[in-house]
Structure formats: C-alpha cells, structure tokens
Amino acid sequence: MNAKHFQDALKTIPTDAADMLNRELSQLAFNRRVLAQAEDPDMPLLERLRFLCIVSSNLDEFFEVRVASLMAPNRLETPNRLPAALDAALEQASVECHRLVARQYAVLNDEILPQLGKRRIRLLNGKERNEAQRAWVKHYFETEVRPLLTPIGLDPAHPLPQVMNKSLNFIVELSGRDAFGRDNAIAIVKAPRVLPRVIRLPDELADGGIAFCLLSSVIHSHIADLFNEREVVAYSQFRVTRNSDLWVDEEEVKNLRQALVTELMSRPFGFAVRLEVSKNCPPHLVEFLLNQYSVERRHLFAVDGPVNMVRLLEVVNNVKDPELHFPAFLPGLPRRFTDGDIFALLRKNDLLLHHPFESFQPVVEFIRGAARDPNVLAIKQTIYRTGMNSDLMDALVMAAQQGKEVTVVVELMARFDEEANINWAERLERAGAQVVYGVVGLKTHAKLALVLRRENGELRYYAHLGTGNYHPTTTKFYTDFGMLTAHPGLTAEVHEVFNHLTSLNKPRKMDYLWLAPFSLHKNLIGAIHHEAAMAKAGKRGRIIAKMNALLDESVIRALYEASGAGVKIDLIVRGACALRPGVPGLSENIRVRSIVGRFLEHTRIFYFRNGEQHDVYLASADWMNRNLFRRIEVAFPVLDRVLKKRVIVEGLNIYLKDNTDAWELGADGSYRRRKPRDKQLQVRAQRILAEKLGSLNLDKPA
Structure with a gap:
C-alpha cells in the first residue's frame, strides 16, 4: 500500500476531521506491513509463509468484526442504502483489501511455493501428482473423505444449506436430470470439519522430500465420483465469512453466562459479509452465491489458491528444517528468581519481567506457589484470555480445592475466547472458587493478580500487574511487561480494584493506579x-x-x-x-x-x-x-x-x-x-x- 494509494484513498474516505486518518485504512496498512515480512527474501522461507497466513487471519477478523460492525445496523433494521460516508469508507477499504489479497496470493504462488519446491517441499495439486501419488490420494478419498461427504442437490425440498462461518464448501453445476427427471443443476458439498485441511503424503511418495496436498484438492480431483450418471460441468470451492460479534441484551439478561452459551451456538451463522471463490469459478455460479448469501459484489474475492490460506500454517508447523525457521530462542529467567522463596524475594524488591524475552514461568510459579503455601489465605485474579489449557488456571483450581478463598473475575465477552472462558468459569465454580463476570456492559481487560498471605500475625498483599494476558501461548510470542510487587500502596489499590469489580461499589480515589x-x-x-x-x-x-x-x-x-x-x-x-x-x-x-x-x-x-x-x-x-x-x-x-x-x-x-x-x-x-x-x-x-x-x-x- 504505497503513498499514492493512500493519497487517493484520503480524498475519498470521509473522516470526522481533516486532521484524522481513517481507521479502516490504517488497520489495513498494518496488514500491509505484515505482508512485507512475507515479501522479504532475507526472512526464513517458512516464516514468510507464516506471515502470509497471519495476514489471512487478520483479514478474516477485519471482515468478521470491523466490516460486520459497520454493516450491522443496516442488516438488523429494514435494509436500505448505507449512508454515503459509510458506503465510501467500505468501498475504499474493499479496494485496499483486494490489493492486499492479490499481492498475498502472488507471493505465495510466484515466490514461496516455488522456493519450497526447490527445497523438495511440495504442495501438490491434482495435475502435479504422479501416478503413485494419485493412487494414494484416491484411496484416501475413498476411505477417509467420501464416507463423510453429503452432496445436496438443490430443489424446493433441498434449499441451499446453511454453511458455517469460514468453512470450506463446493458449489457444483451438473448436466442432465436427476433420478426423478428434474433439472436441478446445482449441488453443494460441505467439506468435513473433522478432517485435516493439509494432508502429508507418506514419505515414500515424496521423492526424497516432503509432499502435502490440500483437502480441497483431494475433493476437487474426485468430485465427479459423487454424482452417478451425471456430468460435472463446473465447480468451485467457496468460503463465506460471517458476522462474528456476539450480542446480548445486557439490560434484560439475567444470567450472562447462559445467554452467551446460547449466543455462541448461533455465531457460526451470522449474516454474510464476504464471499471467497476460486479464480476460475464461472460467473453465473458466482452470481448465484452472491445472491443466495446476500454478499455485496465488492466483498467478493476470487483467489488463485486455497480460499483459506490460514490452513497453510499446518505446512509451517509440519516441516522441522531449522534453516527454514527463525533461529531457536529460549526465554531467559531472571537471576533473582532462582533465589528461592518468591515472597521473600518480593519483600526486598519488585520483579520486572519482559516477555517473551524473559519467561512467563515466574508468574505461573507465583500463583502455583500461592496455591501450595499454607500461609496464603486468598488469591484474586482477572482473566481475559487464558486458552483451553493453562497451568496457571489449574493452580487456581487447586487453590480453591484446598480451601483457599479464590476469586476470579472472568471476562466472558473476550472475543473468540468466550467458550474457553465459560469452561474455566464452570470448572472454577465446581472447585469452590468465587467467579464473577466483571461489570455488565464493560469488558474487564485489566491484567491483575493478588495474593493475601498471613505473615507474623498480619495480612500482607502481593500482586502481579501486566500489559498482556495470562495465556500460555501468547506469552511466548507477544511482547509484554509484567511486574510482581509487594509495594503496600500498589497492592492495596489492586485490592481496591477487585473489591470494585465484585461489589460494584465506586472505587476510592487512588494515588498509584489509573x-x-x-x-x-x-x-x-x-x-x-x-x-x-x-x-x-x-x-x-x-x-x-x-x-x-x-x-x-x-x-x-x-x-x-x-x-x-x-x-x-x-x-x-x-x-x-x-x-x-x-x-x-x-x-x-x-x-x-x-x-x-x-x-x-x-x-x-x-x-x-x-x-x-x-x-x-x-x-x-x-x-x-x-x-x-x-x-x-x-x-x-x-x-x-x-x-x-x-x-x-x-x-x-x-x-x-x-x-x-x-x-x-x-x-x-x-x-x-x-x-x-x-x-x-x-x-x-x-x-x-x-x-x-x-x-x-x-x-x-x-
């Protein structure tokens, strides 16, 4: 996205004031900077592919959340034309998205895949597979894929099936008549969600290297086998991106967790905001899909490759050649942390941690040690994102089971982590912890943990405050600072924040925390x-x-x-x-x-x-x-x-x-x-x- 593109965009994008840059274009410019990492020839080859996948993931969320939020009022009320300013903003954002996606697939097809091929790492399509590989793929299709496929011929009794958000599907055009003599020419085939999207062929079929094929390619090669005595005239893979923002009426809802469970069930079927098809998809099939899913033409993307490039992360993670990845890195451990008792350490000085360059393990050990320590009476913590598996959360469960007072403020509305957080909330409650969901209408995004310990007949506070989430994966890849402290003023105000979140009382004036x-x-x-x-x-x-x-x-x-x-x-x-x-x-x-x-x-x-x-x-x-x-x-x-x-x-x-x-x-x-x-x-x-x-x-x- 060069200067001329932005200068042209700024002429057409309305802003609240001439001295403010447009949010959508700025967000897309970040993705252009990520794409530049994939374009960099000095970058390890598989890391270049990883950055391409990150761009795809970011664009998915851009449509699921940002574009959907701009379109939502028009979708939820009586449909009519968007306001001119909003329409212009969406139009220019669409133009920039198309430029990004075109460049993305060009880098994949013209640079990364050919260079991987030179390293004998191949992503084989149907035309590139040799006879032995074709035989293996056919057997895989017959034994693993075909039994899970359910082709749906469209007629009044079989309307267009509801496809899930970002799922892989195929539209097929057939000649002739069906078994009942009718001209139903269109069928839809959903790819099974339980199967891997990237399949590694046996090493003996890889000619001394590593060979992969995509599930979409396997289905492409054998899609005609699904329709007895009818000719497949045309077909294409496609993917629909849908609104993924959850909404609950916070004034009416009585149980936020139960309301979210219900809302999560409908998330995969929000209104459609983007359609992706293969570049060779016939125009009339494109029109059919656009009309059926009510997607605007400017949000149509005809791509030269897999409609979900994010899936290629499986190639990145499956190939272990160190020359194709970033140099090996192990986070450091502060020397002071090895001194033993973390509470004694914090009574002397605060401990600052700079992740991921320094390990997150001291934070885990802080909570784990508190859970085991008989002198610790209570642990309080906020949770925004923590993932499905977490040693830290396991430590909180253990502390609750041992009879400590454990209070956890779980943010149920953390986008795309709602299900994991609901599961942890239920598990913590079963263990005896007090679980609250913060303040209705306000997401609890603060990163705080507090330990109350009895020492010499008095209660003493210890706290962790951070800039990042208590998440075992992101702490290895996100830069963040965290601080462990026993400072009386800071820890007392952390305690005040927890009291505010649980009691909903107005917090007292604070001297340290904002x-x-x-x-x-x-x-x-x-x-x-x-x-x-x-x-x-x-x-x-x-x-x-x-x-x-x-x-x-x-x-x-x-x-x-x-x-x-x-x-x-x-x-x-x-x-x-x-x-x-x-x-x-x-x-x-x-x-x-x-x-x-x-x-x-x-x-x-x-x-x-x-x-x-x-x-x-x-x-x-x-x-x-x-x-x-x-x-x-x-x-x-x-x-x-x-x-x-x-x-x-x-x-x-x-x-x-x-x-x-x-x-x-x-x-x-x-x-x-x-x-x-x-x-x-x-x-x-x-x-x-x-x-x-x-x-x-x-x-x-x-």
Whole structure:
C-alpha cells in the first residue's frame, strides 16, 4: 500500500476531521506491513509463509468484526442504502483489501511455493501428482473423505444449506436430470470439519522430500465420483465469512453466562459479509452465491489458491528444517528468581519481567506457589484470555480445592475466547472458587493478580500487574511487561480494584493506579497537558508512548496541543493510528513508528518526562475510546528507579533506534520502512532484546 494509494484513498474516505486518518485504512496498512515480512527474501522461507497466513487471519477478523460492525445496523433494521460516508469508507477499504489479497496470493504462488519446491517441499495439486501419488490420494478419498461427504442437490425440498462461518464448501453445476427427471443443476458439498485441511503424503511418495496436498484438492480431483450418471460441468470451492460479534441484551439478561452459551451456538451463522471463490469459478455460479448469501459484489474475492490460506500454517508447523525457521530462542529467567522463596524475594524488591524475552514461568510459579503455601489465605485474579489449557488456571483450581478463598473475575465477552472462558468459569465454580463476570456492559481487560498471605500475625498483599494476558501461548510470542510487587500502596489499590469489580461499589480515589473508566482518561489527558505546560514555561516537555492502537480523538487532540506547545512526542503504535504526524502547525513535533518483527508487539508504555521525575506507566489499555471509557483497564506506575530505567531502555529507546523492523508514518497516512545504509549497521530491537534477556541461537540466519 504505497503513498499514492493512500493519497487517493484520503480524498475519498470521509473522516470526522481533516486532521484524522481513517481507521479502516490504517488497520489495513498494518496488514500491509505484515505482508512485507512475507515479501522479504532475507526472512526464513517458512516464516514468510507464516506471515502470509497471519495476514489471512487478520483479514478474516477485519471482515468478521470491523466490516460486520459497520454493516450491522443496516442488516438488523429494514435494509436500505448505507449512508454515503459509510458506503465510501467500505468501498475504499474493499479496494485496499483486494490489493492486499492479490499481492498475498502472488507471493505465495510466484515466490514461496516455488522456493519450497526447490527445497523438495511440495504442495501438490491434482495435475502435479504422479501416478503413485494419485493412487494414494484416491484411496484416501475413498476411505477417509467420501464416507463423510453429503452432496445436496438443490430443489424446493433441498434449499441451499446453511454453511458455517469460514468453512470450506463446493458449489457444483451438473448436466442432465436427476433420478426423478428434474433439472436441478446445482449441488453443494460441505467439506468435513473433522478432517485435516493439509494432508502429508507418506514419505515414500515424496521423492526424497516432503509432499502435502490440500483437502480441497483431494475433493476437487474426485468430485465427479459423487454424482452417478451425471456430468460435472463446473465447480468451485467457496468460503463465506460471517458476522462474528456476539450480542446480548445486557439490560434484560439475567444470567450472562447462559445467554452467551446460547449466543455462541448461533455465531457460526451470522449474516454474510464476504464471499471467497476460486479464480476460475464461472460467473453465473458466482452470481448465484452472491445472491443466495446476500454478499455485496465488492466483498467478493476470487483467489488463485486455497480460499483459506490460514490452513497453510499446518505446512509451517509440519516441516522441522531449522534453516527454514527463525533461529531457536529460549526465554531467559531472571537471576533473582532462582533465589528461592518468591515472597521473600518480593519483600526486598519488585520483579520486572519482559516477555517473551524473559519467561512467563515466574508468574505461573507465583500463583502455583500461592496455591501450595499454607500461609496464603486468598488469591484474586482477572482473566481475559487464558486458552483451553493453562497451568496457571489449574493452580487456581487447586487453590480453591484446598480451601483457599479464590476469586476470579472472568471476562466472558473476550472475543473468540468466550467458550474457553465459560469452561474455566464452570470448572472454577465446581472447585469452590468465587467467579464473577466483571461489570455488565464493560469488558474487564485489566491484567491483575493478588495474593493475601498471613505473615507474623498480619495480612500482607502481593500482586502481579501486566500489559498482556495470562495465556500460555501468547506469552511466548507477544511482547509484554509484567511486574510482581509487594509495594503496600500498589497492592492495596489492586485490592481496591477487585473489591470494585465484585461489589460494584465506586472505587476510592487512588494515588498509584489509573483505572478506566474512572480516572485513566482524565489522568492521561492531564499528564499530556502537564508536559505542554512545562514546554510553554520554557522547560523540556517529552512524551514517549507505545501501544497497539491510537484512535481516541480526545487524546489525539491533546497530543496535537502538546506538539504545538513544543513537546517532543514519539509514538510507537503497532496497528491502527488515526493521528497525522509531522503536519506543520498541527503535529510537527510528533513522530509515529510501527515495529513489525518476529514477535507481536503488545506492550503499552506511557512515559512523561515531568521535569526530572521521568514518570513511567505500564498499562492494559490502548489509546482507544473503548479502552478509556468502555472497559475496566489499569495503568500502573513503575516506581523502582532501576526498573523504570529498564522499561525506558528496553521498551522505548531500543525501539526508537530500530532501523530494520521499523516503519515511519507520514502525514498522508502511508508508511515508509526504515533501512540502514549498511547491513552491518542494522538495529533490530527484538533481536537485541532476545540476545540480551534470552538465549538466541544465531548460528542460523534470521
């Protein structure tokens, strides 16, 4: 997505104000930066394929959530034309999506698959398979696939079947008449969900390499076998993307968990927002599908390859050649953590963890140790995303079973994790834990854990506060900070937050924590205004902030004012950013960059110079309206001077020096990748941190 594309887009996309960038285009620009990783010839080959799959997954969610939310009011009420501004926004977003997808499949077909073929790793279609491979595929079809297929010929008694969100299906056109002499020419075949989408052929059929074929290719090759005495005239794979946002009437619902269970059953069948077909799908079959699923033509994608590229992750995960992957990496373990008793350790000093460069294991051991410790009386924790399998959650269950007071605030509305969270909530309740679901209407997104321990006849608090989720997988791939502390002021306020969430009482005024939706926005705006006031007084004003998204207009306008006052502002925004940097008279003192590397940047850090105080806050919240006003979020200060310096150096300064994985945002909305003059001068923040804090094997190329 180059500068000209964005300049053209900005002329057609309405914004709330000329000094704000469009959210949808900015979100798609992030995916263009991810796609650039797949285009990079210096990237390990299978990691390039992984980045292609990530783009597909991101675009799926863009349609399921963002596009669906823009279209939902028009779908839920009497259908009519969209408002002109919204229609224009969707049109330009569609144009950019088509550019992204076209480039994505070009990289797959013209670069990655041929280069994998040279390494004797092949994804074989029907024409490429030799006689022995065809025989094996035919046997696989007859024994594993065909018994699970149910072709449905369409007629008044067999209407178009409801296909699930993002499922693999086939539309088939048949000649002749059916067994009853009728001209029902169209049939639908659903691919079985229980079968793998990528199938590895036996090694003896791989000519000394590794051979795969797609389930879609297996069905393609034998689809004619499903229709006795009728000729298959044309066929195509297709996939329908549907609205996946869950909705419950929070004013009427009496049991949120039960309401969500019911709503989850209908999620796979929300209204359709996108149709993907094979590039050679005949136009009349395309029209049939568009009409049947009420998909707008601009949301039709005819692709040159599998309609679900995400499935190719199975190839990435199935091939173990280290030369085709990133160098092996093991997270480090802080030396202080090996000293033994974690509670004794925290009574001396706070412990800062920088994930994934440092292990998440100390956090797990903090909860696990609390569960085993007879002096621990209570454990309280928030859960937003934790996954189906979690040692940490198992420790909470164990603590409850042992009679400790365990309170868990489970966010049931965490998008795409609702089912896992419902399952954990039920298991925790069976173990005797107190489970609450936060505040109805506000997602609980704060990352907090609190341990109450009896020591010398008194209760003492220990806490973990973080920027990321308590999730065993994402902690290995997302950059986040977490802090374990016994600081009396901080831990007392964490306790106050839990009391607020369970009692629904208004929280008391806090001296350390910024809590959304009460004080976070006010304190954030106040800190920005304070830097502006310092600059106006002739002192040095400085703001550095790192986050996933910057979209809240009130925060952006405060930053514009601070820029005008002379405050130097650096923003590291991974994804969507509505602020225009570098505009004379508006934002000439603001620079915005985005880092896209091996790990997903997820840390939220807010730095304000504040004279010589150098205030540093870590947070669960991005600078978005939803985070500041419609979620329970916490920003917490780093008080220890040594740890504060670590956050500034590791979380901010290194990223501002990155000249390889960094992209700089221009005033027109386009991003330009930084490139060092010489490869010897490369600065890659993530690699530096992996070498410094973890164990990175650089014997293999990155």
